Amino acid sequence: MSDPVLSTLNLNKSFGALKATDDVSIDLKSGEIHAIIGPNGAGKSTLIQQICGGLQPDSGRVLLNGQDVSGQSTQARARAGMGRTFQISQLCMEDTVLENAVLGVMGAEHLAWRFWRPALKRPSLRDRAEAALERVGLSDDRDTRCANLSHGQRRQLEVAVALTLSPKAFVMDEPMAGLGAEGSKRLTGFLDGLRQEAPILLVEHDMDAVFALADRISVLVYGKVIATGTADEIRTNREVRDAYLGDEA
Amino acid sequence: MSSILIIEQILNGLQFGVMLFLMAAGLTLIFGVMGLINLAHGSLYMVGAFAAAAVAGVTGSFLLALVAALAAAALAGAIVEMVVIRRLYNAPHLDQVLATFALILIFSEGTRWVFGSFPLFLDIPDALSGPVTLPGGIEYPLYRLTLIGIGLAVAVGLWALIERTRLGIQIRAGENDREMIAALGVDISKLYTLVFALGAALAGLAGALVGAIQSVQVGMGEPVLILAFVVIVIGGIGSVRGAFIGALLVGLTDTLGGVFLPELFKLFMDNGAAQKSGSALASMGIYVLMGLVLIWRPTGLFGARA
Amino acid sequence: MRLNEKYFNALMIAGLLALPLWAVVADQPFTITLVTRAVILALAAVGLNIILGIGGMVSFGHAVFFGIGGYAMGILAYHAQTYTALDLGPFSTDGTKSMPVIWLVAMILSGLVAFFIGLLSLRTSGVYFIMITLAFGQMFFYFAISWAQYGGEDGLSIYVRNDFPGLNTLAPIQFYGICFTLLCVVLFLFARLQASPFGLALNAARQTPTRVETVGLNPMRLKLLAFVLSGAITGLAGALFADLNRFVSPTMFSWQLSGELIVLIIIGGVGRLMGPVIGACVFVALEHFLGELTDFWHVYLGVVLLCIVLFGRGGLIGLLTGKEGVHV
Numbered sequence: 001m002s003d004p005v006l007s008t009l010n011l012n013k014s015f016g017a018l019k020a021t022d023d024v025s026i027d028l029k030s031g032e033i034h035a036i037i038g039p040n041g042a043g044k045s046t047l048i049q050q051i052c053g054g055l056q057p058d059s060g061r062v063l064l065n066g067q068d069v070s071g072q073s074t075q076a077r078a079r080a081g082m083g084r085t086f087q088i089s090q091l092c093m094e095d096t097v098l099e100n101a102v103l104g105v106m107g108a109e110h111l112a113w114r115f116w117r118p119a120l121k122r123p124s125l126r127d128r129a130e131a132a133l134e135r136v137g138l139s140d141d142r143d144t145r146c147a148n149l150s151h152g153q154r155r156q157l158e159v160a161v162a163l164t165l166s167p168k169a170f171v172m173d174e175p176m177a178g179l180g181a182e183g184s185k186r187l188t189g190f191l192d193g194l195r196q197e198a199p200i201l202l203v204e205h206d207m208d209a210v211f212a213l214a215d216r217i218s219v220l221v222y223g224k225v226i227a228t229g230t231a232d233e234i235r236t237n238r239e240v241r242d243a244y245l246g247d248e249a
Numbered sequence: 250m251s252s253i254l255i256i257e258q259i260l261n262g263l264q265f266g267v268m269l270f271l272m273a274a275g276l277t278l279i280f281g282v283m284g285l286i287n288l289a290h291g292s293l294y295m296v297g298a299f300a301a302a303a304v305a306g307v308t309g310s311f312l313l314a315l316v317a318a319l320a321a322a323a324l325a326g327a328i329v330e331m332v333v334i335r336r337l338y339n340a341p342h343l344d345q346v347l348a349t350f351a352l353i354l355i356f357s358e359g360t361r362w363v364f365g366s367f368p369l370f371l372d373i374p375d376a377l378s379g380p381v382t383l384p385g386g387i388e389y390p391l392y393r394l395t396l397i398g399i400g401l402a403v404a405v406g407l408w409a410l411i412e413r414t415r416l417g418i419q420i421r422a423g424e425n426d427r428e429m430i431a432a433l434g435v436d437i438s439k440l441y442t443l444v445f446a447l448g449a450a451l452a453g454l455a456g457a458l459v460g461a462i463q464s465v466q467v468g469m470g471e472p473v474l475i476l477a478f479v480v481i482v483i484g485g486i487g488s489v490r491g492a493f494i495g496a497l498l499v500g501l502t503d504t505l506g507g508v509f510l511p512e513l514f515k516l517f518m519d520n521g522a523a524q525k526s527g528s529a530l531a532s533m534g535i536y537v538l539m540g541l542v543l544i545w546r547p548t549g550l551f552g553a554r555a
Numbered sequence: 556m557r558l559n560e561k562y563f564n565a566l567m568i569a570g571l572l573a574l575p576l577w578a579v580v581a582d583q584p585f586t587i588t589l590v591t592r593a594v595i596l597a598l599a600a601v602g603l604n605i606i607l608g609i610g611g612m613v614s615f616g617h618a619v620f621f622g623i624g625g626y627a628m629g630i631l632a633y634h635a636q637t638y639t640a641l642d643l644g645p646f647s648t649d650g651t652k653s654m655p656v657i658w659l660v661a662m663i664l665s666g667l668v669a670f671f672i673g674l675l676s677l678r679t680s681g682v683y684f685i686m687i688t689l690a691f692g693q694m695f696f697y698f699a700i701s702w703a704q705y706g707g708e709d710g711l712s713i714y715v716r717n718d719f720p721g722l723n724t725l726a727p728i729q730f731y732g733i734c735f736t737l738l739c740v741v742l743f744l745f746a747r748l749q750a751s752p753f754g755l756a757l758n759a760a761r762q763t764p765t766r767v768e769t770v771g772l773n774p775m776r777l778k779l780l781a782f783v784l785s786g787a788i789t790g791l792a793g794a795l796f797a798d799l800n801r802f803v804s805p806t807m808f809s810w811q812l813s814g815e816l817i818v819l820i821i822i823g824g825v826g827r828l829m830g831p832v833i834g835a836c837v838f839v840a841l842e843h844f845l846g847e848l849t850d851f852w853h854v855y856l857g858v859v860l861l862c863i864v865l866f867g868r869g870g871l872i873g874l875l876t877g878k879e880g881v882h883v
Contacts (some may be wrong), residue, residue, distance in 0.1 A: 543679065
């Protein structure tokens with residue numbers, strides 16, 4: 001069995017009396033999509049934050065590619081190969097689509113400390129950025145200011161910026177949020193092919209997408225993982241039905 | 250160095266500190282409730298001082314002068330809030346800074362226009378002039394002692410207002426959750442005007458009280474304003490308790506540093522050089538204090554953790 | 556009417572060349588001095604524009620660097636004109652009257668101070684940052700006042716303007732030429748910096764620091780370097796300003812000056828290449844013409860400023876070119 005690319009070991013996080021993350025150990029293996037689902041308030045965002053470095057856990061560790069990244073900053077984790085997308089787009093709204101993608105390449109290539117030649121006139125930055133935009137289908141909008149993009153296009157750009165990082169693992173926080181049926185379907189198809197490049201830890205509310213994509217699914221309830229397994233196993237799991245699917249059906 | 254001198258200087262520091270508190274309390278309340286940085290707070294201090302000096306000049310009554318200072322500053326605050334500040338609550342900090350900077354220009358030059366460039370004088374009332382003898386045989390000016398008393402009384406009053414009254418509940422709610430107070434049926438714009446006027450009145454009171462020991466002139470407010478900023482950065486922006494502790498720290502540091510640093514330097518320098526370097530360093534003392542607090546706690550002693 | 560920003564910029568530069576040349580022909584030395592003043596203030600504000608316009612940091616203490624530049628000039632020239640040695644611990648110097656040396660010292664010193672102030676104040680953001688930079692400005696102001704060796708509150712007078720190899724700096728137009736050239740050089744550097752990878756990253760750090768971290772960059776370091784560069788340029792402007800007046804005093808450190816530098820940028824347009832330049836020209840013109848009409852011209856400046864903040868984003872360049880300003 002190959003070592004997991006990304007894993008958490010016994011993560012714990014409390015806010016006062018509320019246990020937001022309760023002894024969570026999950027892993028992400030090469031080539032897979034591992035979805036994390038759970039009702040609102042189950043602690044998914046808190047978990048993602050701890051994995052990406054926005055929040056420090058009270059105890060437990062995060063491993064990326066065999067390297068302990070617990071305690072490291074967000075930027076150090078990004079450099080170690082974590083490619084994150086946000087539930088609420090974190091894009092430079094005043095900049096163009098291309099500039100946003102170029103920023104990603106600059107991070108990946110350690111090229112931010114250059115002061116002379118314009119960023120957009122550097123083939124080393126521009127080519128990779130354009131390739132990423134091409135893949136998500138934003139090439140025609142490369143000179144559009146981000147503020148003028150539709151919601152769906154911003155979601156695509158989020159993914160494109162993560163692509164420019166050529167990460168070892170993707171961590172995607174609700175990439176389908178706010179997409180219409182059509183957009184969801186297209187992105188589902190895209191992510192389906194992406195897992196070969198790097199595995200994806202996927203937090204998602206869109207159950208159609210989750211069951212279509214995920215190799216494994218973990219169910220988070222009150223900060224605790226109550227089940228992990230394939231789509232079929234989760235579908236038939238009694239505890240999950242009670243705790244989660246039960247109140248939706 | 251005698252213990253009498255030390256106690257005198259500590260009292261001076263306290264007096265300076267409580268006056269800074271009157272300024273800082275308003276600033277920090279306004280920031281805590283409305284999220285606004287108000288550079289023109291120093292102008293309200295000046296308005297209070299000028300109103301007091303003008304009224305004292307006509308009536309000869311110090312008490313009436315204080316009432317005038319409170320009323321004029323509160324009124325100026327309320328008008329400014331309704332005409333300008335209200336449009337800035339959701340604006341970026343840069344806009345707030347610029348607009349209130351513009352207000353300083355208008356207030357300062359407007360006051361110069363009306364009253365001229367020469368300083369006015371506000372006399373200490375006869376009843377409060379002269380020294381009193383404290384236990385231990387220390388002679389201390391009664392007026393300054395009164396200032397300490399007034400400052401402490403205001404601090405207690407503010408505490409009671411915030412902890413014990415309906416208005417206080419609304420203020421605390423406003424600091425935590427703006428939508429909440431709207432949901433409670435509180436008229437937010439009235440609350441904001443009220444809080445702003447309250448902060449302005451405190452600044453005006455400070456201006457009038459300090460105006461009697463210094464001269465009343467255009468531009469008197471801004472140095473105090475910047476010190477009040479240092480106070481609330483140290484105390485934590487939005488915290489009235491932090492403003493109180495910060496104000497006393499700054500008042501004591503500034504006063505004691507100015508007296509004792511040159512003395513300290515005299516131990517290993519000749520007198521002239523010690524006086525020079527000591528007072529140069531003392532002028533930086535409170536900023537060093539601020540720097541140290543920031544290294545230790547970037548959001549101040551009582552500020553919300555980021 | 557909508558102007559293309561490029562033409563507008565070229566027009567500004569042409570105007571800054573033509574006006575002083577006309578003043579020479581018409582024998583109006585005071586006009587040259589006024590324009591020189593505008594150009595130097597513009598230079599200081601271009602420095603501030605790096606952190607304000609690109610990096611989004613509202614520094615209300617930039618007079619610190621202006622003052623340090625001024626005092627660097629004042630102290631070096633004072634020792635040179637009094638033939639006294641300036642002791643700096645291990646080594647000692649006789650001061651200098653050479654502009655290039657003074658500029659270098661001014662820039663290095665202000666950059667160094669900017670590094671330490673930046674290190675402390677960038678631990679915070681928002682309102683804290685504004686208040687802390689303001690407080691540091693005040694600290695230097697009071698320090699200068701109590702620095703009796705160099706004139707304390709009264710400041711220092713330098714009797715003869717400093718030298719520049721091959722030029723007669725006492726001729727107003729030649730000194731103007733120096734200042735104008737430096738402004739052009741710095742504007743060119745600003746334009747390069749803004750478009751460079753560093754500029755792009757700094758610009759992103761203003762809009763969304765989270766994004767910058769997520770691609771593996773450290774927004775704090777980007778901002779700190781920008782702060783240092785910004786301080787050094789404003790320091791250079793301070794040295795020139797001191798040379799223009801042949802006088803330095805603690806007012807170069809005053810908070811009003813810090814405020815005015817921000818105001819210059821706002822009048823012209825935040826984050827715009829020529830924003831500080833047009834802002835400085837308008838400011839100096841207002842100061843001069845309104846100042847002749849009334850002693851209380853600051854009231855009008857206040858009203859104008861209030862209107863810009865409340866009703867007109869993007870400054871004059873925004874107004875003329877129809878582009879919105881950046882958001883800080």
